[in-house]
Amino acid sequence: MIDQFDNDLTNSYGSFSPVLVVGAGKMAGAILSAWLEPKEDREGLDPETLYVEDPGSPEDVLDLLAKYDVVPKARQELPTPPQLVMVGVKPQIMDGVLKDLASRISSETLVYSIAAGRTLSDIAKHLPEGTAIVRAMPNTPVMVQNGMTALIANEFVSSEQRTQINDLVSGTGTVAWLDNESQMDAVTAVSGSGPAYLFWLAECLAKAGERQGLSPELAMTLSKATIDGAGSMMGLFDISPSQLRENVTSKGGTTAAALEVLMNDEGLAPLIDAAIEAAAKRSKELSG
Numbered sequence: 231m232i233d234q235f236d237n238d239l240t241n242s243y244g245s246f247s248p249v250l251v252v253g254a255g256k257m258a259g260a261i262l263s264a265w266l267e268p269k270e271d272r273e274g275l276d277p278e279t280l281y282v283e284d285p286g287s288p289e290d291v292l293d294l295l296a297k298y299d300v301v302p303k304a305r306q307e308l309p310t311p312p313q314l315v316m317v318g319v320k321p322q323i324m325d326g327v328l329k330d331l332a333s334r335i336s337s338e339t340l341v342y343s344i345a346a347g348r349t350l351s352d353i354a355k356h357l358p359e360g361t362a363i364v365r366a367m368p369n370t371p372v373m374v375q376n377g378m379t380a381l382i383a384n385e386f387v388s389s390e391q392r393t394q395i396n397d398l399v400s401g402t403g404t405v406a407w408l409d410n411e412s413q414m415d416a417v418t419a420v421s422g423s424g425p426a427y428l429f430w431l432a433e434c435l436a437k438a439g440e441r442q443g444l445s446p447e448l449a450m451t452l453s454k455a456t457i458d459g460a461g462s463m464m465g466l467f468d469i470s471p472s473q474l475r476e477n478v479t480s481k482g483g484t485t486a487a488a489l490e491v492l493m494n495d496e497g498l499a500p501l502i503d504a505a506i507e508a509a510a511k512r513s514k515e516l517s518g
Contacts, residue, residue: 245394246314246340247279252327253319254284254302257344259291260373261316264402266298275398281306284319311336314395317353318344321516328356335361340391344368346418347516350384350411362386364395367414367422368402376465377403378424380417382410415517419509427505432457 251258262282268274277298285304287295295302312335319327324345335341340362343353353363363384371377379399383392392407399405408414432453439449464471479485492498 246312246398247276248308248310248312249275249280250306250308250312250315251280251282252284252315252317252331254282254287254291254295255318256288256291257368257370257372258284258316258318259288259294260370260377261318261344261368261402262291263294264372264375265398266294269401281308281312308334312339314340314342314398316342316344321345321347324348325356328353332357337361340364340387340395342366342395346422347513347518349517350382352518354384360386362388362391364392365411365414366399367417368399369421369423370425372402375402378406378421379403380406380408380414380421382408382414415510415513416506418513419506422513423509427502428457428461 251262254262262280265275266277266280277300280298280300282295282300282302283304283306284302287302292302315331315335317324317327317331331341335357337358337360341353341357342364344366346367348365350363350365353365354361357363364387365382366379368379369377372379379402381395381399387395396405396407408417432450435453435456436446436449439452440446444452460474463469463474467474469477475489479489
């Protein structure tokens with residue numbers, strides 16, 4: 231079962247203070263962009279409560295932080311133990327980072343991990359017993375505040391912390407809570423890696439258009455706009471994808487002719503099944 235919270239829980243991101251971010255690469259930077267930027271219905275995270283540890287952040291992330299006078303360092307001195315730590319470092323240095331954090335957090339700290347393949351138990355073994363941990367699988371559309379983030383909490387996460395982190399993460403897009411960590415491999419395969427599948431589809435559509443006589447520029451414009459528009463329709467309308475498909479498919483028409491190819495026994499469905507199975511298998515291997 232997957233639970234989805236009502237995202238209209240508070241009007242501010244300021245419920246965690248201070249906030250420590252360890253590892254501010256592309257994904258963490260995209261998340262910080264959503265947290266820091268104020269929205270119509272809520273304030274942004276107070277930058278005065280934010281501390282970032284990553285002297286090697288990408289230039290665009292450094293520009294974002296500079297806008298809010300946040301200066302990344304190799305190690306920050308916080309006035310009090312952090313209430314929230316977001317960990318986004320590379321897997322090969324994760325163990326050392328967690329061991330260092332163990333002496334800097336308190337019993338009130340929530341550790342929020344966006345590191346792929348690191349399980350709750352794997353994270354917990356480096357931290358004090360009883361540490362509250364939430365593991366996340368975001369995808370790249372968090373960069374435009376339209377991402378999908380799946381979350382799983384350990385037994386030490388309080389209802390208040392769960393509500394607070396849900397509200398914070400909802401600023402990046404849709405949030406779904408898992409009740410079984412074993413679901414994370416399938417989530418990784420479907421939504422974590424999913425944007426790449428659509429980018430590849432855009433490439434394929436454009437190349438097919440070229441083979442039908444379109445210029446590369448026009449073919450790519452048509453492909454990108456079509457995928458973007460169709461995705462918006464699924465998000466805006468309370469209509470199933472199958473119904474939307476049927477709505478644009480006239481009997482004997484051009485769409486029906488294409489779908490006869492895509493929906494046959496050797497069409498798109500078995501390829502997607504095989505792709506998801508391969509990604510889920512690899513996710514299991516990476517998590518040990």
